[in-house]
Amino acid sequence: MEREEALNLVKKYVHTKNLIKHMIAVESCMRILARHFGEDEEKWGIAGLLHDLDYETTKDNFPRHGFETAEILEEMGGISPDIIHAIKAHPGHIPAETKMDWALYAADPLTGLIVAATLMHPSKDLNDVDTDFVMHRFKEKRFAAGANREQIKQCEKLGLSLEEFINLCLEGMREKKNELGL
Numbered sequence: 052m053e054r055e056e057a058l059n060l061v062k063k064y065v066h067t068k069n070l071i072k073h074m075i076a077v078e079s080c081m082r083i084l085a086r087h088f089g090e091d092e093e094k095w096g097i098a099g100l101l102h103d104l105d106y107e108t109t110k111d112n113f114p115r116h117g118f119e120t121a122e123i124l125e126e127m128g129g130i131s132p133d134i135i136h137a138i139k140a141h142p143g144h145i146p147a148e149t150k151m152d153w154a155l156y157a158a159d160p161l162t163g164l165i166v167a168a169t170l171m172h173p174s175k176d177l178n179d180v181d182t183d184f185v186m187h188r189f190k191e192k193r194f195a196a197g198a199n200r201e202q203i204k205q206c207e208k209l210g211l212s213l214e215e216f217i218n219l220c221l222e223g224m225r226e227k228k229n230e231l232g233l
């Protein structure tokens with residue numbers, strides 16, 4: 052699946068602008084992580100871009116979150132089973148196993164923390180937000196409390212320190228700065 056096709060699918064199923072931006076943010080982290088590990092950037096990017104495809108339709112039925120997306124993608128056909136596995140694993144419904152699974156699991160909440168940190172930065176510009184700034188926000192438990200710190204810390208499963216992980220995701224998100232409106 053090409054990025055454009057995936058983005059069209061997102062626009063078909065997701066109607067909340069901020070949620071689309073969130074999916075693009077996770078895509079941007081997945082892309083840079085794949086590049087960092089010498090993995091398939093397009094595949095990891097698509098997993099990020101599509102991971103919350105059913106978020107709106109399963110919002111009152113969390114146990115279904117991820118599975119509905121899996122069904123949509125399986126019906127379409129031609130989607131790598133690795134992508135479907137990572138999407139099912141990202142809400143913790145099935146165990147994360149592969150590097151891509153762990154990357155999606157940990158990057159999902161980190162992007163939320165980075166967006167919230169950017170919005171409270173004096174300049175509100177992603178280019179001015181550095182790893183130190185995000186690390187400080189990470190340590191403030193009440194700041195963006197929805198961004199699950201334990202989940203973010205699972206970046207260790209990728210062999211990355213928290214600082215390295217934040218640094219990579221910041222860099223990845225800057226590549227999609229315009230699309231993210233940050």
Ligand SMILES: [Fe+2]
Pocket residue numbers: 073077102103159
């Ligand atoms: Fe998400």
